[in-house]
Amino acid sequence: MNHWIIAPVILPAMLAPFIVLVMRHDLSLQRIFSTCGTVVLVGISLMLLYTAATNPPEVYFLGNWDAPFGIVLVLDRLSAMMVALTAILALLVQLYAIGTNWDARGNHFHALFQFQLMGLFGAFLTGDAFNLFVFFEVLLIASYGLMIHGGGAKRLKAGVQYVAFNLVGSTLFLFALATVYSVMGTLNMADLAVKMQTLPAGDAALMRVGAVLLLLVFAVKGALVPLQFWLPATYSFAPGPVAALFAVMTKVGAYAVIRVYTLIFPPDTPATGMFFADLLLPAALVTLVVGAVGVMGATGLARLVAFAAIGSMGTLFIAVSQFTPEAMSAALYYMIHSTLATAALFLIVDMVQDRRGTDSTRGSFPPFAQHGLLSALFFAGAIAMAGMPPLSGFLGKLLVMDATRGPDMAMIWGAILITSLITIVGFSRAGSQVFWKAYATTTGQARPEAKPEGLAFAMIFALLAGLVALTVMAGPVTDWLGETSAELFDRAAYIDAVLPAVKE
Template structure:
């Protein structure tokens, strides 16, 4: 039973290898293997979520005693992120079947390896394996970004790869510093070692920990480390961009995980300085994202900056360790991943339907099915901005409510509310240009036909955000339990370290 924990990593890896070995020439067979593998991840992650209800459990690969071996840990936080990954990747995959996956070879192989990396990063219980899974995830994402070719993709891809290589170097320096000071890389063991650390090592540990969080901040596009995101996400093919909405969440997840488990004891003042740094950075990120949405010249920029804004909102709540803040941040994570993916896919459909004007925000020929597509855009915009009744509203209310007692509440509230207004103006401007200002010049070929399947995927994603708000109470109950578990890392540590070992320093 407990062996299920390895499946989210092993299954896509097997599927990818199978495709490379057996189904190299047949796209139909690749599609079949890919869909079956991703569809199987959903029940698997739900089983894990159910199992996580009875507390965190550690899976020892090779059966070495912790903290010496490699471990996977399944707790509520990991399981929720796995469910989210399964849902979003399944929809992105279905979307890609309408043609994107045929524009280059190995889309499905890379897609599976991307899932190996993401799922591994959510499940791993030690720092170095997090690095390895980050690299697996990134190298697959390079391939997915470049899928479909074209000069822009190559140039944007080069920048994306270079930024991530620098981040990886910093990651290794941070790993080295933390290992050099504490002598362990196991997350639960770090929790104990960090708390017992002497005064003389505090400065080094602080440097290592903050470098580590800088790497995570780069992944989650926190200002001033967000510059890579609009270029990379705009250049990526739509299904890849949709799955990239998960990559920023891996960064946010890592921040939450390391803050709550490894550095929660506030040894060396790491937790305090982290909160002091993350909260203002997140607020500025939200502001920059909102201004970017208002200033975008294309729909892809609009979608990219709304992802940045959502990361800002998420981390304003995720900067603290209060259970209320954490559960609000988790709810917003679910919401913003779904809506980020929906936006990129919708932009792809709209830009494809606008002929030669593509995604630029200038008047163009009328879209086919303007009413339905316009309705979807309106709903997606409402969810991104945080207007009722979709989940963005509940997420924002939960975040505002959780910040009420925080000392930074007045200006955090101000930033969130003003940014929502700015984003609303930006979305209204974009929507009215695209849907209400048809230009006189019709494209020579007539409007291209838009297939129903891609639109259905976007509708399902938006429907899921609606479901997230309809079942908000149930979801919040689960997330509140998750947040409580995160706020008491003792259970995680007990699950990983054997009792006898936990006593000895």
């Protein structure tokens, strides 16, 4: 049993209360301990990623209780990839928050940050549906504290709406779990996968109800239409580094859909068939359209990026809805890309807003500190988010389109291409208003002094460098993701790791 599997959950769970109890009045110590903890998490996550890439799925049995009776954490290629992506993003965002003094604008930033990481890592590693709910709740509590960090009436209002909407999702989650447990007598994912193959015909309808409820819950987390309403206000009013970390929050919903509906409810399951793919594709297409239209109509940079994030989830779910190894590989590539691109744009917008005093794309404003540098960074981020060459967004959308075959091909290709054009126009309009028009209408004014935020700029460059690396290394990355996708559809390997005495 690999004891390192539980380390990404245990370390932030111990570090967060230690920061609150011992160093809550010393920001410097909080920064040192929290950053060192996140660096260690990056190292552990990379080690787990290597382990998952070279070994079959591994399991950690808490309390040494065998599944399905005990709680299990499962390390496979997908969970290891998500843990590594989250850890790297968390380190960059945390250093950005320190570099801009965002962590000093409210209380307990670093403790809440570590609790957030605990919830994220737990959600990606758990092999039990009920504990997926538990880690979702940890995410909700910590993210609410981070959401209102720094105060403000608008931020508090958006935070209350965010919590209220997600509590509805949590209630649905409990109903779904109760329904599934009443039929199957277990919530262990591997055990559910085994029992679904021999489900009596009389219980199929009730299991469909539970599965649809689960899909609704994951749609809330993944900002899938018609349950995306919470995201624009939440992300646009959240502190910049918090919104950047939230870029991986919606991916928890996508991860849950991938995990549950390839393992427990695959398309060839007699009780469900292609039912969930039929639900997912129309919702994904509408999500993509809503995101693009929102980008076009946004009057603020933060809201523009929030709608772009919604559109990216639409593209991601289009690939997921195909439920083929090739499409899932494309979905995973686009998941990595959209996480990095969304986070980079939120950090860039935070810097622009801090210098202009507003993120509005209307009206004329004088040039601000690092005007040229930030305009170049915004241009690079916009290219990546809109899916233009040469960055990874272009390759990601090509992979998604190439993986979509069949009668829906024309509709999917048309939706992706048209919404990409709309997104390009929306970003171009916003960029010209904020950077070009502001400069052209205020020539002759004294340029403001640059702010000494080298660490913060370095983190933005690191995120953009990640996109460049994802583009340059697209061949090896897609090969690795292809193997990850193949492992997802080889359910026997996962089941045998968790339930070695049970054969499918």
